[in-house]
Amino acid sequence: MRSAFDFAPFRRSTIGFDRLFDMLENSASGQGNEGYPPFDLIALDDNHYRINLAVAGFNRDQIEITAHQNQLIVSGQRGEDEGIDYIHRGIATRSFERRFGLADHIKVTGADLRDGLLQIDMVREIPEAMKPRKIELGTGEKAGQQIELGAGKKAEPQTEAKKLETA
Structure with a gap:
C-alpha cells in the first residue's frame, strides 16, 4: 500500500535518509x-x-x-x-x-x-567526538610559529593589522 505522500523526489536528492523515508512510509500505511x-x-x-x-x-x-x-x-x-472454562x-x-x-x-x-x-x-x-566543543583562539599547534611553505619559503604568522592591509 502506498502512502498519501510521495517521497521519491526527496529520495533522489538526499543521501543516507532511506531509513527515515521507509519509516514514514510504513507508518503511513498503517498496521492492523x-x-x-x-x-x-x-x-x-x-x-x-x-x-x-x-x-x-x-x-x-x-x-x-x-x-x-x-x-x-x-x-x-x-x-x-487449557482446562479453563471461561464464561466471559x-x-x-x-x-x-x-x-x-x-x-x-x-x-x-x-x-x-x-x-x-x-x-x-x-x-x-x-x-564525545560528536559533541560540540569550544575552540579557543590562538591554541593551534602552529600558533605564533613560522610555517614552512615549501621550496624553502617561510610564512610569517599574520597579525590582524597585516591581514587588513592585504585585503
Whole structure:
C-alpha cells in the first residue's frame, strides 16, 4: 500500500535518509495490530526515556525484547489456557509484536515487568567526538610559529593589522 505522500523526489536528492523515508512510509500505511498492547512514551529528561507497555496476563518468560539496528522489537507469545472454562474473556491474550524506531545513539539500558506494565528504559549516549566543543583562539599547534611553505619559503604568522592591509 502506498502512502498519501510521495517521497521519491526527496529520495533522489538526499543521501543516507532511506531509513527515515521507509519509516514514514510504513507508518503511513498503517498496521492492523497497532493498538495492542497500549503503551506510553515518556521523556524522563533530555537524554533518558521510558516505554511503558500494558501487558497484563503475560509473564517474563512470554515476553521478548530485542534491540537491533536502530529498532526496538517487543513481542509477546502466550500459550493457550487449557482446562479453563471461561464464561466471559475480556483480557486480551493474543500474541503481539510492537516495533519502535530508535534514533542514533539511543541505547536500551534495562527492562522490568511489574504490575502488568513492561518498562523499558533507554538513554541517549552521544559519543564525545560528536559533541560540540569550544575552540579557543590562538591554541593551534602552529600558533605564533613560522610555517614552512615549501621550496624553502617561510610564512610569517599574520597579525590582524597585516591581514587588513592585504585585503
